[in-house]
Amino acid sequence: MEIKVCGPGCASCEKTQKIVEAAVAAKGVDAAVVKVKDFQEIAQLGIFSTPAVVVDGQVKCVGRVPKQNEVEDWIG
């Protein structure tokens, strides 16, 4: 499984990254968490507000920090 965390690297993006990593650890799934910082790449995913989370090519949330239990639902 591939999880993309999109954002330029500000506080809320870092928070999202941590939450996603915690969810992956809690669920014990085999997933690569990738940071996407390039704006062009982010825009091509159809994402215009950050942070955003993409699980296996599917955009799960845009413009907010998700809750850990939400992320667990997406990857479970």
Added chain:
Amino acid sequence: MEPLQSSGCGCTKPAASQAFTKNNGHWGKVGILTLLSFGLWLVIYNHLEPFSSYLTYSLFAVKKGSQLGDAVQFFLYDTPKVMMLLTLIVFVIGILRSFFTQERTRQYLAGKRESAGNVMAAMLGIVTPFCSCSAVPLFLGFVQAGVPLGVTFSFLIAAPMVNEIALVLLYGLLGWKVAALYLVTGLLIAMVAGWVIGRLKLETWIEDWVQELRAGEALVFERKLTWPDRIDQGKEAVRDIVGKVWVYVVAGIAVGAFIHGYVPEAFMASIMGKDAWWSVPAAVVVGIPMYSNAAGIVPVVEALLGKGAALGTVLAFMMSVIALSLPEMIILRKVLKPKLIAVFVFVVGSGIVFTGYLFNIIV
């Protein structure tokens, strides 16, 4: 000026912490609790002044009318007053923002022409959750959706310039007239500057890759929020914002209290007074590269005013610090050619200078 930050994201982000309760129940309970809290808030707020007097003059037995007494009472009254106002406003704005998303704002503005679009964009800039780090994706989204360039700029100018924390602090420390002036002129500058940039037809000064961008359909995430969800968002905003800025607020009020009691007036009058014509542009130029959050700059504003600086000069300085900043320009450089950034800074800067002079004349 301690809270200046050279880079990174200093903005607080109520949008970032949306709570999502699946449970739609306990409607009544949340509503009643909120109402009760507000009632309690009102009662406490109305008793702050006598209570601070009691603490200062009776409990601490400081002599009434003395410099120390003035300073202590000012601090004991203003700190809880401003913190309570801040909490209330951040809570209300947090709830208000749960009704707006960047996606919806973008869709709405896409259908608007200039003029009306500039006005709407500036106002939406206040209530739409926004953080300076997402300025670039937001810009891309607006361009992609066909929002006119000038209208996009109205939004980008208003979002940082008209700040709810600055508004509350100005109200609490300097009164409602200054707060209202700040709100109205901030909006006007955003509208007019955006309109001017739109008139100049500078679309070719956007970076080429942005114009060639063929992104997929913009994704829209609509989430059904219940009132308990929205109230939760308000609470999250309070935890997030008030938790971060209270230190600056208390420090700022302490400085203000000292000035209130000890520093003679007219100290700054010679440098930042009305008579020095060059002080307004100088204040704006000094403020442009600086970046500080509103909570950090307002106490400075208060200190300058207390020492006899002219209101227009000081407001111009504050606006230029929070509306134009080096980190923001560096971020925007990724999507705008340097020429367009220069125009942006010049137009907004001129608007602020004009506002500064206007206040110095009328106040």
